[in-house]
Amino acid sequence: MTPTTASIQVTCSNCNLRELCMPVGLDCQQMQRIEEVVATRRKIKRGDMLFQNGEDFTSLYAIRTGFFKTCVATEDGRYQVTGFQMAGEIIGLDGIVHNHHTCDAIALENAEVCVMPFNRIEEISREVTALQSHVHKVMSREIVREHSVMLLLGSMRAEERLAAFILNLVQRLHSRGFSSSELILRMTREEIGSYLGLKLETVSRTFSKFVEDGMVEVKQRHIRILNQEALQRLVNNSREGR
Amino acid sequence: MTPTTASIQVTCSNCNLRELCMPVGLDCQQMQRIEEVVATRRKIKRGDMLFQNGEDFTSLYAIRTGFFKTCVATEDGRYQVTGFQMAGEIIGLDGIVHNHHTCDAIALENAEVCVMPFNRIEEISREVTALQSHVHKVMSREIVREHSVMLLLGSMRAEERLAAFILNLVQRLHSRGFSSSELILRMTREEIGSYLGLKLETVSRTFSKFVEDGMVEVKQRHIRILNQEALQRLVNNSREGR
DNA sequence: CGTAAAGTTGAAACCAATCAAAAGCAGTGG
DNA sequence: CCACTGCTTTTGATTGGTTTCAACTTTACG
Numbered sequence: 001m002t003p004t005t006a007s008i009q010v011t012c013s014n015c016n017l018r019e020l021c022m023p024v025g026l027d028c029q030q031m032q033r034i035e036e037v038v039a040t041r042r043k044i045k046r047g048d049m050l051f052q053n054g055e056d057f058t059s060l061y062a063i064r065t066g067f068f069k070t071c072v073a074t075e076d077g078r079y080q081v082t083g084f085q086m087a088g089e090i091i092g093l094d095g096i097v098h099n100h101h102t103c104d105a106i107a108l109e110n111a112e113v114c115v116m117p118f119n120r121i122e123e124i125s126r127e128v129t130a131l132q133s134h135v136h137k138v139m140s141r142e143i144v145r146e147h148s149v150m151l152l153l154g155s156m157r158a159e160e161r162l163a164a165f166i167l168n169l170v171q172r173l174h175s176r177g178f179s180s181s182e183l184i185l186r187m188t189r190e191e192i193g194s195y196l197g198l199k200l201e202t203v204s205r206t207f208s209k210f211v212e213d214g215m216v217e218v219k220q221r222h223i224r225i226l227n228q229e230a231l232q233r234l235v236n237n238s239r240e241g242r
Numbered sequence: 243m244t245p246t247t248a249s250i251q252v253t254c255s256n257c258n259l260r261e262l263c264m265p266v267g268l269d270c271q272q273m274q275r276i277e278e279v280v281a282t283r284r285k286i287k288r289g290d291m292l293f294q295n296g297e298d299f300t301s302l303y304a305i306r307t308g309f310f311k312t313c314v315a316t317e318d319g320r321y322q323v324t325g326f327q328m329a330g331e332i333i334g335l336d337g338i339v340h341n342h343h344t345c346d347a348i349a350l351e352n353a354e355v356c357v358m359p360f361n362r363i364e365e366i367s368r369e370v371t372a373l374q375s376h377v378h379k380v381m382s383r384e385i386v387r388e389h390s391v392m393l394l395l396g397s398m399r400a401e402e403r404l405a406a407f408i409l410n411l412v413q414r415l416h417s418r419g420f421s422s423s424e425l426i427l428r429m430t431r432e433e434i435g436s437y438l439g440l441k442l443e444t445v446s447r448t449f450s451k452f453v454e455d456g457m458v459e460v461k462q463r464h465i466r467i468l469n470q471e472a473l474q475r476l477v478n479n480s481r482e483g484r
Numbered sequence: 485c486g487t488a489a490a491g492t493t494g495a496a497a498c499c500a501a502t503c504a505a506a507a508g509c510a511g512t513g514g
Numbered sequence: 515c516c517a518c519t520g521c522t523t524t525t526g527a528t529t530g531g532t533t534t535c536a537a538c539t540t541t542a543c544g
Binding site for chain 1: 314316317318320321322324335336337338339344345364367368369371374375377378379381382383384385386388389390391392393395396397398436437438439478479
């Protein structure tokens with residue numbers, strides 16, 4: 001495909017997710033350097049893996065479109081969804097330590113990612129300090145996110161967990177320009193349950209309870225939040241931590 | 243204190259924890275550069291905080307001696323121990339994202355840490371690629387560790403959690419030259435419970451059950467592992483994940 | 485030595501898991 | 515277009531593991 005083609009070549013500088021996955025406040029030259037980080041783009045069909053446990057680590061991926069889950073599994077059949085990722089978020093950080101991935105990344109809807117070879121990232125971030133700083137912040141953010149998941153899994157009851165989950169999802173969607181009161185779940189009840197440390201039946205029952213209490217409207221995977229404050233209260237009002 | 247003093251100046255090159263907190267395989271010149279990362283050392287008394295939630299982030303800390311816990315808290319009283327750290331481990335990574343810490347680090351016994359100002363780390367890791375790579379790996383390792391905690395909290399029962407916890411602790415102690423079958427807990431049952439998402443009574447009961455089953459010997463905080471395989475089986479043999 | 489903190493143990497309550505059945509929905513192919 | 519199939523979701527009844535509440539013991543420490 002030549003530059004003269006009608007289809008516009010997407011680069012970081014004209015990408016509407018720029019503020020999400022790249023440093024801000026760069027001059028033109030730095031911006032150009034940073035665009036070299038993205039080697040190619042890659043499309044992943046719903047249900048397919050972007051990478052899997054054991055696979056060699058080569059690149060980080062910035063999600064352009066679509067929705068992913070990451071999950072860890074053990075030989076003996078234990079399974080845990082460790083996160084759900086959407087446009088602008090970076091995935092693959094788990095692979096850096098041992099040069100191979102330790103979790104699976106599966107597309108929950110057709111998706112496209114920017115492939116960023118990690119050796120390029122390291123090379124360029126030696127020159128562009130804004131990128132260096134950005135990479136550090138991305139990793140630190142993931143660590144902090146996981147702290148809050150640990151808090152959730154370690155100290156919340158089912159209702160509190162699901163409320164926190166819904167609020168977190170809409171908040172992230174809202175910051176991407178979507179509604180702050182409506183969302184469409186891209187994952188099954190079972191996947192939600194795995195992430196929240198609950199069984200799918202419990203997730204379903206808890207949704208039903210929220211509906212009874214008039215806090216949300218649930219039509220399959222379409223969720224409408226009717227009383228955000230009530231959900232927030234559920235998350236905040238613990239009787240006492242564990 | 244002058245170099246002529248009897249007390250030996252500890253540097254990274256003669257520190258016995260070098261392989262744990264610093265890159266390996268460096269030449270002499272690189273080693274010297276890397277030693278500049280450590281600004282000072284700092285002693286922390288048992289019970290005191292190394293840093294706390296909200297505090298400005300300036301440095302990462304390499305633990306020289308002692309034992310820490312990190313924990314997150316919310317205004318409404320929820321509380322979660324997010325990790326226990328021992329000699330050679332790096333702490334403070336949570337502060338990088340927002341330039342202030344989001345958790346507390348508390349010494350569980352008198353401790354000493356190497357203070358590594360983060361701007362120095364960034365500066366030097368632009369020049370010494372081994373350090374750059376090392377920093378990335380340290381952060382990625384923390385992400386992977388937290389994945390396994392999520393698996394534990396999300397899919398294991400009390401016995402499995404405690405077994406995993408004990409085995410993890412001895413394994414880390416063993417790799418530091420301590421016994422692979424005996425350990426002294428530096429934390430209370432309540433702190434263990436918080437980390438494992440259990441109440442202190444459940445931790446205590448589970449210890450008692452392990453003793454009944456002849457898997458461990460427990461004298462207060464002194465633990466002796468009698469049947470490591472049995473503990474390992476507990477961790478591995480899940481009936482089915484969540 | 486006395487008080488506070490940490491740990492153990494028992495009984496009852498409760499929340500979520502398990503087991504089971506049925507209904508809803510999506511995709512396939514006749 | 516509809517029947518068929520499999521997957522997802524909901525709901526009910528029951529079980530079970532962990533929490534809660536409470537009492538008591540042991541250890542640590544000034």
